Amino acid sequence: MNYFKKILRFAKPYKSFALLNILFNVLYSIFNVLSIIIFIPTLGILFSTQKKVFDAPIYSGIGNLQGYLEDSLNYLLTQKVTNEGPLAALAFICIASISIFFFKNLFRYAAMYVLAFLRTGMVKDIQDSLYLKTLDLPLEYFSESRKGDLMARMTSDVKEVEGSIINSLESLAREPITIIIVLLSMLVLSAQLTLFVFIFLPIAGFLISIVGKRLKAQSLAAQKETGTFLSFIEETLGSLKIIKGFNAEERLANRFTESTSRFKKIMISVVQRQGLASPFSEFLGVTVVIAVLWYGGSLVLGNESALSPQEFIGYIGLFYTIINPVKAITTVNYSIKKGNASAERIFEVLETINPITDAPDAVQKNTFDHEISLKNISFKYEDEYVLKDFNLTVKKGHTVALVGQSGSGKSTIANLVTRFYDVNKGEILIDGINIKVVTKKSLRNLMGLVTQDSILFNDTVRNNIGLGKENASDEEIMEAAKIANAHDFIMELPNGYNTNIGDSGNKLSGGQKQRLSIARAVLKNPPIMILDEATSALDTESERLVQDALEKMMQNRTSIVIAHRLSTIQNADNIVVLQKGNIVEQGTHEELMKSANGYKKLVELQTLG
Incomplete structure (x- = not known):
């Protein structure tokens, strides 16, 4: 129930609709009880057993309210029967019944009408919160999590929460009110018989609750499997060319069908357990009704109770009225347990802590005046350091190119400067200010980013x-x-x-x-431009046009260029050659070509290629 309580936080902005829903449900429950009670005098008229009251009753206080209301109705019916005949009294009861049923259903609709604002509002706010959280989460989170699983949480899990938990709110608001009002009415008709009912209802409720113990665990497994096969779909749609090119359709299809088979097996168990709830609770309900019929009938037939035959029939009608709310509440229990699993997965995302946050005293940095400085920085994605005790300075107006083999740490530097990741050791300074004390928004406002993969x-x-x-x-x-x-x-x-x-x-x-x-x-x-292998995937003609565009863009700007094609960075102010996270040499193109180290070999290899 912990996650159910957390989901209820989303109901706070709509509490006025919740209060209106409760009010309308109270009115609905009152008219629901009246729709049963109104038939008691009808039976009395039909069988000529209705109590006759010839003198108008006098109200003598709240303690005698029940007797006053009964006598008032009986006095009215007695007057009708005496002056106009039994048919007139029956017609009066029928008109009153129609009126009561009209208001009963009117208030039921009104309760559902206002609940729609609460239900749809909560769903919207949950989806908005998930999306905003997704935008806020660090890139590291998405390198460790399946995108398909996150999509499942934002779609099928939210849908499950809506169907299982939010839709249960109406039952939680209406059914307890109905049960209380009906039980009070039953107590008024016969306290002895109602006490007998109280013995059986808790036993039935306990037996029903046993059925749903494992439902949450099974539902959680089902939602996780949903995330798995949605991930397969997402990966397949993005990789169709490779799948077809390597004739891997059958292998991928087998992996997908294995996942859906696991999902099928889990869902069979979930659906079967859910399906057991309604017939099992109905059987128990009928058993209790038969027991009440036997005990109540023995009281009426044995003259051991003041309960008249028509009141006993009305009592049975009230008891039938209480069975559906009790069944609904047990169904709500199943639904909440099932939805709780999805709510847990939703809050796993919402409660994920983002380690890359603005410091409490973070400052706005709106200009770039001097230099970017990386001082003794070390960084690792998992266990092994990609950069260790790394130092680099990028002066304003200069273009610094980072070159080296794959895995040498080039893109990592771009990710750290933009603060997509935080360094494990050392510090990155912009104009002498540690970027950790600069707001992320103002820092990234200073930078433009062009990546190898054009993200459009x-x-x-x-x-x-x-x-x-x-x-x-x-x-x-x-x-x-x-x-x-x-x-x-x-x-x-x-x-x-x-x-x-x-x-x-x-x-x-x-x-x-x-x-x-x-x-x-x-x-x-922006004053700072970061280009992450912006031309590596292009043909020669496209590269020429793009490179010309890049050169125009970099004019009068500070640029950090991660280069795969070395022909594109010959005019850089400083070319930094990286190997396994370390700088092996740096200088201008002309200076490095005079050296026999890494850069010259890389140029010769590309020229040869």
Whole structure:
């Protein structure tokens, strides 16, 4: 129930709707009881056993309220029968019954109507919280977690919480109220018979609760398996070319069907256990009803109770009325246990602590004036250090290129400078200020990022470029595209800047996508530019256009360039050659070519290639 309580936190903004729902449910429950009680005098009229009261009753206080109400109704019916005949009294009861049933269902609808605001509002807020948390989580979290599993938590788990927990809120609000009001009415009719009922109901409730003990564990396993096969789907959709190219369809299909088979086995058990709840509770309910019929009937037939035959029939009607709420509450117990598993998975994400947060005294850094300095930094993703006691200075207006074999730590440096990860040791300073005491937003506002993989969105060209600057004008977007050598090909698209580029920009070539990424960075106009192998995946013609765009963009800016193709960084102010996280040499292109160390060998190998 712990996670159920946590989910209820999302109900706080909608407490006014919850209070209205409770009010309408109270009114519904009162009219629900009246809809049963109203038939007691009807039976009395039909069988001529109705108590006759010829004198108007006098109200003598709350202690005699029940007797006063009964005598008032009997006096009214006696007057009807005496003056207009039994049919008139029966017609009066029928009209009253229709009115009572109308208000009963009106208040039931009103309760559901206001609950809709609570239910849909809570679902929206849970989804919003999950999405905002996803945006806030560090990149490290996504390298350790399956994307498909996270998608499952945001979709199927939220849906399960809505179906199992949030939809149970109505039952939790209505059924206990109904049970209390019906039980009070039953006590008024016959305290002796109601005490007999109290013996059986707890026993039935205990037996029903035994059925659902393992439901939460099974539901949790089912939701985890859902995350697994959603991950397969996500990976498959992103890797179809490789799967087909390596004829791996059958192997992937086998892995997927193994996952769905496990899910099927778990869900069979869950559904079977859920399915047992309703018939089992109904059987127990009928057993209790038969016991009440036997005991109550013996009281009426033995003249051991003041309960009249029509009141006994009305009592049985009230008892039937209480069975459905009791069954609903037991079903709610199953639903909450099932939904609790999904709620647990949701809160695993929401309660994940992000280690990369703004310090309490973090400052805004709105300008870049002198240099970026990496001082004795060490960093590891897992156990082995990628960088150890690493030092580097990037002066304002200079271009520093990082080169080296894969795994030498080039991209790690870019991730640390942008504070996508935090260093384990040492410090990174910008104008002498540790970036850990600078707000993440202001730090990243100073930087533009162009990566090897052009990350674009299923949106228009305009909106993809416009991501670089909020509320950018059409003229600013167009000027950025011209600097990035993208304007000409954009104008050739079917709808120009309003053309949708498809999922991940798949309607464009690699060079076109990269130039849009550059235009986005140009529009941001940051003083520091970080280029992570921005031309490595391009053909020669596209590389020329992109490289020209990059050179325009880097003018009068500080740039950190991670280079795969060494021909693109010959004009850098400082080329830093890395090997296993260490600097083996650094200098200009001309200086390094005079050396026989790593850089010259890399250039010769690429030239030979």
